[in-house]
Amino acid sequence: MLAFIGLVTIVLVVGFLLLGRMSPIVALTLVPLGGALVAGFGPEALTEFFNDGLSRVMQVATMFVFAITFFGVLQDTGLFRPLINGLIRMTRGHVVAVTAGTAIVGALAHLDGAGATTFLLTVPALLPLYERLSMSRYLMLMMLALGAGIANMLPWAGPLGRAAAVTGIDLTALWHPLIPIQLIGMALLVMLAIGLGLREQRRIAAAGGAAASSASGGIGGVEATEDERVLERPRLLAVNGALFLAVVAALVTGLLPPALIFMIGLSLVLLINYPDVESQMLRIRAHAPAALLMGAIILSAGTFLGIMDGTGMLRAMAASMVAVLPEAAIGSLHIIVGTLGMPLELVLSTDAFYFGMLPIVLEVTQPAGVPAEQVVHAMVIGNIIGTFASPFSPALWLALGLARADIGTHIRYSFVWMWGFSLVVLGVAWALGLF
Template sequence: MLTLLAYAMIAVFMTAVMSNRLSALIALILIPMLFALIGGFGPEIPTMVVDGLRRIAPTAALLLFAILYFGLMIDVGLFDPLVRLVVRICHGDPLRVIVGSALLAMVVSLDGDGSTTFLICVTAMMPLHRSLGINPLILPAVTILPNAIINIAPWGGPTARVMASLHLEPSQVFVPLIPAIVLACCGAVMIAFYFGLKERRRLAGAGGMAVSDEQTPMSQILAARRAVVSRPLWLQLFNLGLTAALLVLLVADILPLALVFMIAFAIGITVNFPRIRDQRERIEAHAGSALSVVAVIFGAGVFTGILQGTGMTDALAKSVIYLIPESAGTYIPLITAVVSGPFTFFLSNDAFYFGVVPVLAEAARAYGIPADVIARASLVGQPMHMLSPLVPALYVLTNLSEVETGSLQRFALPFAALLAGFMLVGAVLTGAVPLG
């Protein structure tokens, strides 16, 4: 009975989220409570919810201060010199323009916000692409593919969800995947290079017109995101050094990542905006995006707390174990990695990481496979997820690029699957996702 109740809860949750009848936040809170009441666990719900929230609190703190930190760095123009450099170096040559667009998207994606990345990159680079006559589908493709890879960072949506769902730390999920992420990034640059060569040959006799930095609206768009247009050189160097130190501590795993971001944000905003009024304005400017993400993570605490507390997790795991042949049990990580691409394309991240991955993790545990292995395997298909019709940022990208969503999906999806293959190869070679 508990197994049927668990499957029914997941089915209702996925249906509610995918059909847009409920937002992920509301579904994560109300649906598990409803099914816990149906199962007769009413008196125990408060305890289960509080336990879930306690386990989720470090992840929520990490996301909150990571969003605030990278938002602050965009405000003070940390990435502006790179944007201008890419535009200045790339103009006039389709190959350099396309590869430069991919590299720019890769760096700007560090803020973990796809919509912001698309706004900055497409607006900065589209005049160059259009003036040279480059295929209009290439710019959104080379923007979204690197973004999908970098979005696997701990402050990005999928990794935050899987960490919340399985109660893991960034050092367990993200750090072992870094070599695979680097390999996938190289793959994204190779794809951009391939596009560039094709367009260079196609346009060789057309005589494309070079476009200068001053002819793009990039500076106006970035100015809208920044509180200060120009910063002193010493302050730019300070921000760069602070971000580099943060990334080093991220990989070294010396301190809890949430604490690292808290300290970095406190130092960064104090040095860049000494006045309390300015600090308040910067925090308020990014409060909306931070709240929307952190609220969903706390909602996940409710969902996983009830799933665990009622015993539904164990019931689901036993049912999955029954369906998987014993001979294939040790290949659950590889199976998870292979199906993560299509699953995250047809399901939302919330439905997959809160509804499917916990079941796979519990099933794998019966074969001695730790949850962090399944977490890493579940992230392999993320390059395909960003092209899902369930991703709101995709429509921001297609609107900015003035292309049809279906056309972009048909054009870029094979290359997204290729990048997922790069991720899988890198994860298998480094042992982050074992073959068996």
């Protein structure tokens, strides 16, 4: 009975998230609460479940609030704009270089972990260049999506934070083994981009399109608006760059807890760039909605996980699944799910994947002796590459609007390449012993 209630709870949460009938906060709070009440648990037990769940995610929620605000303020200072514009100027007029540069630009623009910012920065700057070269806008979207997908493994980007909230594992401990995967993944992506760039060059030549040399001028990158120029601090570019590198270095070395690192980083970036109190508060207010939303989702996920775990629903569901799965598949379920990560991205939202599927896979595989870290790595790497090919990604819809592109064409153009690339990166992770 408990397994059935748990299954219904999971299906309802995932269903409401997929259909957009409830926000993640509402679905992750009310649905498991209803399931626990139906299962016969009272206020005293629910309080205990809530407290246990909250204790598991508090560090992650705190980190996200300060990390999103920190990177938002760095974005305000104009730190990333010269990097992106410099790459755009370097690759102008050469189809293969433009393709490779687009992938790198996608990763750089996603350093703040915000998909909307990534596409707002890159699509308006790159689209005129692609049009002048007669290049496919869908190639541009795929390269940006792949670059951003690799950068999305950063601890402040979202998916890894969700996985940390589910497992209770320290966020930086999950990220450290992924750093080589990100570096190798970027190298592989550049190789893929060169190959696709050559293919695009042949297509353009066969179609009698514009020659690469015709795009010799007129495109200098993405320009700041008047409001953005007021906030930018070009004279402090080196200082802000050093602060960014110092924060990343502190995260890599585990010098301090991630939440404290971002609290210090945010305090310093505000003090250095906007020394008066009113300006500091304006910057905090500007980024507070995104920061608080992510924090609230993580806290709601803590409630969901606390109830599902405390009631025993997850254990009951896992026991039922083990009873029907072939014995050989139990210890490899995380790898199977990781292999299918890209197709699953088309039918599951990020929240549904990490808060709905990951807990069940953990419950099935851990009794077979599979460490939680290995489960997370297999599922994250297999799934994350396809983040921006999913119709459940709001940032993708923004990118499609900016590029005047169709989602169906984008998925048809990108699906096989992105799935194949995710399998290659997954294979690299397996070869390096991550799972």
